[in-house]
Amino acid sequence: MNRAKYIILIIVTTLIMGTSFPVGKIGLSYAPPFLLMGLRYITCWWFDGPGPA
Numbered sequence: 067m068n069r070a071k072y073i074i075l076i077i078v079t080t081l082i083m084g085t086s087f088p089v090g091k092i093g094l095s096y097a098p099p100f101l102l103m104g105l106r107y108i109t110c111w112w113f114d115g116p117g118p119a
Contacts, residue, residue: 067075093102
């Protein structure tokens, strides 16, 4: 990987990680953590299946 692509990768990754905290804070202001965790579980189950039995 050349130097320019590596620098762009670092910048994009940093921006994505930096925006995840405000988005999470907005989500927590509207719903309790257990509800968000349940929605995440149901979404993963819906798209990936129930997993190993």
